[in-house]
Every structure is written in C-alpha cells, then in structure tokens.
Amino acid sequence: MPSEKAIRLTHSILFGLVLLVSIIALIISATLVAHYNQQGYPSDHTGAYTARLRILLVASVWTTVFGIALTVGFQLLGTHVAFGILSHLVPITIAFILFMIGSASLTALVDKIDCGKAADSFSRCGVVKGLLVISWIDTIILLITLVFIITLAFVARGRYGVHKSTLYAE
Structure with a gap:
C-alpha cells in the first residue's frame, strides 16, 4: 500500500505540472481570444475558431482554479474529507474532458494549415499551433493524474479491506 509520503510527493508533482501547464495554456488562450x-x-472559419479557442480558455481557467485549490488544500488539509478522492476526481475529470474536446476540435481545424503559407490570412497562426501543443500536453498530464486518482480510489475503496474517503491509503 502506498505511504502518505509517496502520495503527498506524487500529488505535489502531478498537480504542480497540471498547474504549470494550465497557467501557460491560460495565458496563451487569453491573449489569443483578446487579440x-x-x-x-x-x-x-470565424465561428469555428471562436468556439474552439474559448473552450480552451474555459478549460485552462477551470484547471488553474481547481489546480490551485486542490494543491493548496491538499497540502494544508490532506486528511480532511473536503480534499479527498471525490473532490479531486470530479474537477480533474471535467478538466480532462474540456481539454480533450478543445484540443481535438482545434487539431481538426488547424491540422492541414501551414503557417508559413497562411501568414497573410491567418494572423497568429504559430501561436494557435503553440496553444494546441500545450493543450495536448495538459490533456496527457490530466490523464495521468486521473489514473493516479482512480488507482488511489480503488486502493481506498477496499481492495485491501480499508475504506477511506481521503487520498491517503493508510
């Protein structure tokens, strides 16, 4: 069974990465939407870009806000039910779904565009492609985080005869 120290360390690393990448995605998507x-x-594709960039903006705001709340809350009150498995699982699942939708739909839109040739008709093409890359990175990190939380949920649920509502298995 994983120890409290291992869970705290893994949680800090995963949520630190989620938070860092989400803040980068937030900055890029906010500047693109403003521009x-x-x-x-x-x-x-005016309407298509509007929807896709805004969904990534919403996803990055959501992930940043809940990333800060869960990281700080878990470090301060990790044994409290308020920062347990369910309070981690729901917002991270929503963040993963939002980033998956935004990243996949933006990929479908800009996949065949060459920024060198489309520079006149598509301002900030490189920045849009950069947002796409960072969004996929965030999606992958969120997936890894989900696997971590679900694994802890199975351990805590009683696989070893223990039922806990916090992230700590022991």
Whole structure:
C-alpha cells in the first residue's frame, strides 16, 4: 500500500505540472481570444475558431482554479474529507474532458494549415499551433493524474479491506 509520503510527493508533482501547464495554456488562450476579439478571427472559419479557442480558455481557467485549490488544500488539509478522492476526481475529470474536446476540435481545424503559407490570412497562426501543443500536453498530464486518482480510489475503496474517503491509503 502506498505511504502518505509517496502520495503527498506524487500529488505535489502531478498537480504542480497540471498547474504549470494550465497557467501557460491560460495565458496563451487569453491573449489569443483578446487579440481575435479586437482584430477579428481568421476569415475562413470565424465561428469555428471562436468556439474552439474559448473552450480552451474555459478549460485552462477551470484547471488553474481547481489546480490551485486542490494543491493548496491538499497540502494544508490532506486528511480532511473536503480534499479527498471525490473532490479531486470530479474537477480533474471535467478538466480532462474540456481539454480533450478543445484540443481535438482545434487539431481538426488547424491540422492541414501551414503557417508559413497562411501568414497573410491567418494572423497568429504559430501561436494557435503553440496553444494546441500545450493543450495536448495538459490533456496527457490530466490523464495521468486521473489514473493516479482512480488507482488511489480503488486502493481506498477496499481492495485491501480499508475504506477511506481521503487520498491517503493508510
């Protein structure tokens, strides 16, 4: 069974990575949405870019807010039920779904675009592709975090005869 120290260390590393990547995605998506709101979205798929960039903005805001809350809360009150398995599982699952939807839909939209050739009609093409990369990185880290939380949930649920509501298995 994993020890409290191992869980605390793994939690700190995973949520630190989630928080770092989400803040980067938040900055990039917020600047893109602000830029395109002022200058206009790319002309070929105006509504499509609007929805996709805003879903990634929502996903990064959601993940950043809950990442901060869960990281700080777990470090201060890790044994409290308020920072237990369910309070980690729900927001991280929602964040994963939001990032998956946003990343996959933006990938489908910009997959065939060459930023070198589309520089005149598509301002900030490279930044959009950068947002796409960081969004997929965040999606992968969130998936790893979900696997970690679900594994702890199975351990805590009684696989070893113990039922706990916090992330600590012992």
